[in-house]
Each structure stands twice: as C-alpha cells, then as structure tokens.
Amino acid sequence: MFGRLKTEKTEPPEANIPGLQDIPEAGIGYHIDAWWWLVALVAGLIAILSITKPDPYWRIVLFVRDGIGITVLITVVSFILMLFVGMLGGLGRISKNKFIHLVTTLYVELVRGIPLLVQLIWWYFAFPVIIKQIGVWTHVGFLSNYQANAIVLAIFGFVFCYGAYMSEIFRAGIQSIPKGQMEAARSLGMSYFQSMRYVVLPQAFRVILPPVGNEFIALLKDSSLVSAVALADLTRRGREFMAANFDPLQVWTMIALLYLVMTLFSARIVNYIERRTKFER
Amino acid sequence: MKDNNEPIIKIENIHKRFGKVHALRGVNLQVKKGEVVVIVGPSGSGKSTLLRCINRLEEYTSGKIIVDGIPLDTAQNINLVRQEIGMVFQSFNLFAHLTVLDNLMLAQKIIRKRSPEESRKIALDLLKKVGIPEKLNAYPAQISGGQQQRVAIARALAMNPRIMLFDEPTSALDPEMIKEVLDVMMELAKEGMTMVVVSHEMGFARAAAHRIIFMDEGQIVEEAPPEVLFTNPKQERTKRFLSKVLNH
Numbered sequence: 001m002f003g004r005l006k007t008e009k010t011e012p013p014e015a016n017i018p019g020l021q022d023i024p025e026a027g028i029g030y031h032i033d034a035w036w037w038l039v040a041l042v043a044g045l046i047a048i049l050s051i052t053k054p055d056p057y058w059r060i061v062l063f064v065r066d067g068i069g070i071t072v073l074i075t076v077v078s079f080i081l082m083l084f085v086g087m088l089g090g091l092g093r094i095s096k097n098k099f100i101h102l103v104t105t106l107y108v109e110l111v112r113g114i115p116l117l118v119q120l121i122w123w124y125f126a127f128p129v130i131i132k133q134i135g136v137w138t139h140v141g142f143l144s145n146y147q148a149n150a151i152v153l154a155i156f157g158f159v160f161c162y163g164a165y166m167s168e169i170f171r172a173g174i175q176s177i178p179k180g181q182m183e184a185a186r187s188l189g190m191s192y193f194q195s196m197r198y199v200v201l202p203q204a205f206r207v208i209l210p211p212v213g214n215e216f217i218a219l220l221k222d223s224s225l226v227s228a229v230a231l232a233d234l235t236r237r238g239r240e241f242m243a244a245n246f247d248p249l250q251v252w253t254m255i256a257l258l259y260l261v262m263t264l265f266s267a268r269i270v271n272y273i274e275r276r277t278k279f280e281r
Numbered sequence: 282m283k284d285n286n287e288p289i290i291k292i293e294n295i296h297k298r299f300g301k302v303h304a305l306r307g308v309n310l311q312v313k314k315g316e317v318v319v320i321v322g323p324s325g326s327g328k329s330t331l332l333r334c335i336n337r338l339e340e341y342t343s344g345k346i347i348v349d350g351i352p353l354d355t356a357q358n359i360n361l362v363r364q365e366i367g368m369v370f371q372s373f374n375l376f377a378h379l380t381v382l383d384n385l386m387l388a389q390k391i392i393r394k395r396s397p398e399e400s401r402k403i404a405l406d407l408l409k410k411v412g413i414p415e416k417l418n419a420y421p422a423q424i425s426g427g428q429q430q431r432v433a434i435a436r437a438l439a440m441n442p443r444i445m446l447f448d449e450p451t452s453a454l455d456p457e458m459i460k461e462v463l464d465v466m467m468e469l470a471k472e473g474m475t476m477v478v479v480s481h482e483m484g485f486a487r488a489a490a491h492r493i494i495f496m497d498e499g500q501i502v503e504e505a506p507p508e509v510l511f512t513n514p515k516q517e518r519t520k521r522f523l524s525k526v527l528n529h
Binding site: 178180181183184185186187188189190191194198199202203206 | 336361367374376387392433436437
C-alpha cells in the first residue's frame, strides 16, 4: 500500500535507493540489496582459488570457458524466444475461440507431462528422423539430408518446453488484471488487441516479472541438461576435463561455483528490474 | 438527416439471459439527443445490464439496439460505435499503470489519431473542467476516489462522445466525495450532453434528469419526469421502492 511509483520518468535516480523512500519497506530493501555481497563472495572465491592454486583451478576455468559461452548463449536465446511463445500461449489460453483455446491447452498439458531431459533427447535424436522421412516422401533433398544441429535443436527443445510453463505464467498474469481495465479500454473504442497491448499487458508484465525471472534462473540451471545431447556446455566441458585429469572434487566444485555466480547475478538483476518497475495498484 | 426528435438511442424488446437467469425481459426505451435519463431500481433489477448493452459490453440475447442510426448487432465494427459512447464505471477503471494525463491521452492518440500536442491540450482543458488540473502527473492509486472518477469522466469526454453512459458512478465513493462527481455530471447535463445514468442518487435524478426510468425484475415498470415520478408514482412497486429510498 505504501510503495510509491518507480516508473515516473521525471524521478531522479536516487529516488530508487532503498531507504530514501519506501520507508515501511526500507528494511527489506536494504536486506535485498545486501545480497549483492553474496555474488561478490562467490566471484571472489573463484578468483582466490584461481590465483592461489592456478593448477588445477585456473586451468579448469580456461578449459570450460567456451562451455560458459554455450550455456549463456542457449539460455539467453531460448529465454527471449520463450517470452514470445509464452505470450502467444497465454493469450491462446484465455481466448474465447474454442479451437485456439484447445490447441494451446493441449500444448501446455502435453509438455508439462514429459520430463525436460526426455524432450531434449527427443528433439535431438527423434525429430531429425521425422524430418528425413518427410524429405524422403516429398523428394526434397535438403530435408532428407538434414543434419541435426545440436544448438538449434536444444534451443528448440527449451523454447517448446519452457514456453508451456511461460504460457501459464502469462495467463495468470493477464487474468490477475481486473476485468474493468479491459472494459474501460474497449468502451473507449479500442479493439481487443489494442486493449491488450496498451492497457492489460503492460500491467500484466509487472505482475509476472518475478515468476518470469525465476524461469530464467531455472532455465540457466536446466541448460546443463544439454550435455546429454552432444553440446559442449559448461557441464559437459567439466566432464571432459575430469575425464582427462581425474580430479572430480576440484572440477565439480569449480563448475558448481561458476553456475552459482551466474544464477546469483541473474537473481540480483531480476530483483533490480522488479523494484524499478513496481507500481501501486 | 437526423432531426432533433429522432432518438439517438433506440432499444427495442431487449432480452438478456445469463444461463438460467433472465436479466432483461423485453425492455423498450428511446433516448433523445440531449436528454438526461436516470435509471433507478433495486439491485438485480437489470439496470446496469441494460446500460452495458447500449455499448455492447454485454451481448444481449435478443432484440434490437440502434445507436445514432447504427444497429448494434449488425455493426461492422463495434469499436467505431463505442468511440461515440463514453462510459463511466462504478469502479472508475482508470488505467493503473498510466498517469492521469496519459489516461486521458492514450485513446485520443491511438483511436482519434490526434497529435501528442493536441491530445495534451484537450486533456489539460478537460482536467481543468473537472476541477483537478494539478494532478496530471499522479497515478490513479495516488488520488482519491472522487478525483479518480472525475478523471474517468474526463477520459471519456476526451473522445468527444455523443452519448455518455454512467454505471453507478458514485456507488463506490465515500459520502464526502459524491458531490464533487455529481457536480461534474450536473455541469455536463446542463451543456446538453445525452446521458443515461444508472444511479441511486435521487437528488441528482430530481435535479438533472428529464426522465426517470424505474426498473424491476428486468423490466421497465414506470417512466416519467422526476417531478411526476417522485411525487405521484402510478405503480405499486414504484411506490414501495421510492418509500424505501426517499425516506431516510
């Protein structure tokens, strides 16, 4: 009830520093901000290990560097695409059109019932078989010679799976906006989609920001599953290093710390955006 | 083409069913240009449903509504009709993520295609008219209910509607804020705006209405100018209702 708005354009930046405003929440705001120290602590730990014992720790970091790139690439690209899928899915789930509603509901229910790892394996090993078969039937050369691209199919798998979860988040977010907002927009002569775009979705985005942020972090962690489908992500590079050097304790501790610093950092970013866009209802 | 006696709203034998509930049972009503009609009646009598049918926020089951010469059920584009009908809600329904000024400018920009300067000027003039020129950068949650409702009226007026619908505009307000909203509505009525108002404010009805419609159980029971209806109601049901709402 007391939170003042943080989206006003004219607001000076210092107004967002916890403690200067939001008096009743100041304690919480300060507490949350203090978690940046945890990020620094984990990053510092990685640095100290790398400096004091460059063998094996710095060697591990150098070895898995490209794996970090793959992990971040898959996570970020999948996340951006799944936002679109989630928005369309969410709109479909609340659609009055029975067919659209049925298709999106079926999609969500099916995807939620299959383990992500199985889905990723299916897209990588089973999907290309279908493509090739279609190519054979239709005599289209580039389909019958289709070579599975691990990155593309992994991203496809993540977007397909997480898109379903994201659809439910979008649906809940849209439905949390009072019906009167849509009615007011419609009564001014806006179409359904104009009302969604200018009135309902901007408000829904702020509602779903925390769960969407959580999805990003969950995706970052789940991206380690792609090591099962021939992709040299952070986890797989760790396994390769271990296979060559036989030092599981050092390798997996370092891999765990690297994941941790990424997830903690993401959580801080999400938290920051969340506080910037909060508004009073 | 439209002379002044031609009704701007024509409602013919409207029925509305919500599942088993028969909310409107054959309502006929005509509203002339510039007329102020106040609909009163007990809760559940179908007054709000009838009002919401006029801009088709509520789909009716059968019957015919013609607004400004356009039959609603065959209207190619209901949005075009709605642009000419302003609506004010019981719960204000200001866009919570926009400032007062942006609330007034949004539809002007995307529907009326006015330039930012023009919409801003219209918005500022209207805020002055409803008496809150200083709150333009506030968000809805930062101003009082009475102020929110006046902004909502201004937002509807910014579209230059030919008709204004009010759905219990003061029912969600604290007593001390009711007057500021009614004053704005009274002003509008004086200017000759066509208004259909669902309200429990008998004082407003008496002072501003050309005609009072009394509804009960989905039907219009009686209609008459306020001085006739309040002093000399013909129907038993009207008498019973008025004795309850007027004597307190």
